[in-house]
Amino acid sequence: MNLTLFDLDGTLIPSDSDHAFGAFMVDIGWAEGAQWRERNDEFYHQYQAGRLDLAEYIDFATSVWRSRPLAEAHAARARFMAEVMAPMLQEQAHALVRKHAQAGDLMAIVTATNEFVTAPIAEAFGIEHLIAVQLQRDASGAYTGAIEGIPSYQTGKINRVQTWLSGLGRQWQDFERITFYSDSVNDLPLLDLVSHPVATNPTPALAKIASARAWPILNLFA
Known part of the structure; x- marks a missing residue:
């Protein structure tokens, strides 16, 4: 069996x-309108630059919904999925996931976005983990x-994948091929x-590194 991981x-x-959910809020x-949107944009730019204080961002991003009744927050998330996310779930991405599913790969989404926002997205892709x-x-x-616990961000992604595999009774060396998009x-x-x-739809910085290291570059949405 092979292991396939998707950002x-x-x-x-x-x-x-994450940024889109903030804009939806x-x-x-x-x-609160323009000021909150500006702060949300600022955090997003920090993430793109690799210098995000994730704990600070999580406190900020969840502040607008976590004090509301959970049923109300879930209803807003369902609206977000229907109105914002559904158009983003494109066939090219579904086809990539299906290819690995049909090959019998063990698959997981590994993301620095929080579980509240991403759980229904993973479900929409049919990815169990x-x-x-x-x-x-x-x-x-x-x-x-x-x-x-340990956030799935930067080196934390390695820790979290390792913990997940251990919970399944597996380890890295059990897999002949490990792919990460x-x-x-x-x-x-x-x-x-x-x-x-x-390197999938890579930023210019990652595209440069991928070219230097002869990594495949996949542009799903070109």
Whole structure:
């Protein structure tokens, strides 16, 4: 069996679901207009530059919905999926996932976006395993705005995949081929680790590195 890992934002979808969910919070009136949108954009640019303070961002991004009744937050997320995400789930990405599923690969999405936003997206792609930033919850089950455990960001993706594999009774060396699709230099630690890195819809910085290292470059949305 082979192992196939997919980054999500910019890789399987032609946008950033975390940033888009923040913009949606403004659109539905849950976040305060221009000022909040500007701060959301600022965090996104920090992520693209590889210098995001993830804990600070998670506190900010969840602040607009975590104090609301959970059913209300889930309803807003369902609207987001239908109105914003559904048009981004393009056939090229579905076909890539199907190819690996039909080959019998063990598959997972490994993303630095939080589990609340990404769980329904992974489900829409038919990918059972999601490794996302876990959100801390208090004794009552309410989200606190903090991160639970190691975030799946940069080198943390390696730790989280290792933990996930261990939970399945597996380890890296069990697989003949390990493929990882990603668009971002934030994922260089995991791209360097796997046997078959694929720069997918790469940023200019990752495209340059991929060319220098003779990695395949896949443009799903060209």
